[in-house]
Amino acid sequence: MTADDLVEMLDRVITAGAVVHGDVIISLAGVDLIRLDLRALLVAMDTLELE
Amino acid sequence: MIPSSPPAGASSPPNDRPSPDTAVYAYTITRWSPPDPAAPVRVVTHRDIAMLVADVDPAEFTEPAMIGLVRRHHTVVREAFEHGTVLPLRFATMFADDDAVRRLLRECHDEVVATLAAIAGHREWGVRIPRPQTAPAAGISGTDYLALRRRERDGDQLHRRLARHTSRSTVRQPGPGFRLDAVYLVPDQDEDEFLAEVDSIGGEVETTGPWPPYSFSELRTAAR
Numbered sequence: 001m002t003a004d005d006l007v008e009m010l011d012r013v014i015t016a017g018a019v020v021h022g023d024v025i026i027s028l029a030g031v032d033l034i035r036l037d038l039r040a041l042l043v044a045m046d047t048l049e050l051e
Numbered sequence: 052m053i054p055s056s057p058p059a060g061a062s063s064p065p066n067d068r069p070s071p072d073t074a075v076y077a078y079t080i081t082r083w084s085p086p087d088p089a090a091p092v093r094v095v096t097h098r099d100i101a102m103l104v105a106d107v108d109p110a111e112f113t114e115p116a117m118i119g120l121v122r123r124h125h126t127v128v129r130e131a132f133e134h135g136t137v138l139p140l141r142f143a144t145m146f147a148d149d150d151a152v153r154r155l156l157r158e159c160h161d162e163v164v165a166t167l168a169a170i171a172g173h174r175e176w177g178v179r180i181p182r183p184q185t186a187p188a189a190g191i192s193g194t195d196y197l198a199l200r201r202r203e204r205d206g207d208q209l210h211r212r213l214a215r216h217t218s219r220s221t222v223r224q225p226g227p228g229f230r231l232d233a234v235y236l237v238p239d240q241d242e243d244e245f246l247a248e249v250d251s252i253g254g255e256v257e258t259t260g261p262w263p264p265y266s267f268s269e270l271r272t273a274a275r
Binding site (some may be wrong): 004005008009010012013014016017018019020021 | 073077080117123124132139142155159171257265266268269270
């Protein structure tokens with residue numbers, strides 16, 4: 001997986017996919033926090049080995 | 052990002068889930084029941100639909116581990132997608148227990164079946180076309196400049212060309228750097244034509260895919 005593919009994958013997994021409420025115990029707020037930190041994640045990712 | 056007080060429902064776990072520190076992480080909904088997903092992934096079914104889940108500790112979902120968890124999410128979804136239609140769920144979707152999963156599947160059953168039917172036999176592709184460099188004030192002919200401007204405006208036209216070969220499409224929020232930034236849900240039988248159309252655009256085109264239909268997965272009945 002190239003760095004570009006990895007970014008595309010992160011983008012999809014974190015910001016796309018069906019959102020369900022109801023019994024979900026981790027709130028959307030949590031996901032929003034994750035989204036805000038996406039940039040930090042991407043920076044941190046530079047140090048990780050790409051598969 | 053973890054609620055400091057136990058959310059409703061987690062304070063009285065059912066018998067098979069003694070620890071409130073455990074949650075049922077949901078990856079994707081599927082229409083079929085896969086034979087044996089690799090542990091720790093397991094299947095919770097309701098009638099003819101199923102959810103791929105795993106027991107997790109919500110406290111895992113902290114910054115250092117997050118990328119690995121995102122990767123795992125994608126791996127599970129991708130592998131399921133190799134075997135059938137999937138309706139991927141947003142990262143970090145968790146339930147208190149299996150009963151909560153079944154309640155959701157029961158409430159959304161009809162919409163899930165309809166959505167899975169609509170996205171069956173499709174794969175998602177992303178297409179990005181960078182915007183040409185802004186014309187310099189000097190050193191470019193008037194004809195070149197007009198051609199450049201015309202190319203900048205034709206993102207919509209390119210999108211229509213590509214969308215002809217697709218079932219659904221979404222133009223992402225246009226960034227300053229792109230003439231076109233869109234995702235397409237392409238029927239398997241039209242994939243060759245779609246990709247040929249992409250190739251025919253020429254110039255610099257970034258294509259990603261195929262992906263499970265992340266960008267076309269939604270459940271209105273559950274998203275309240």
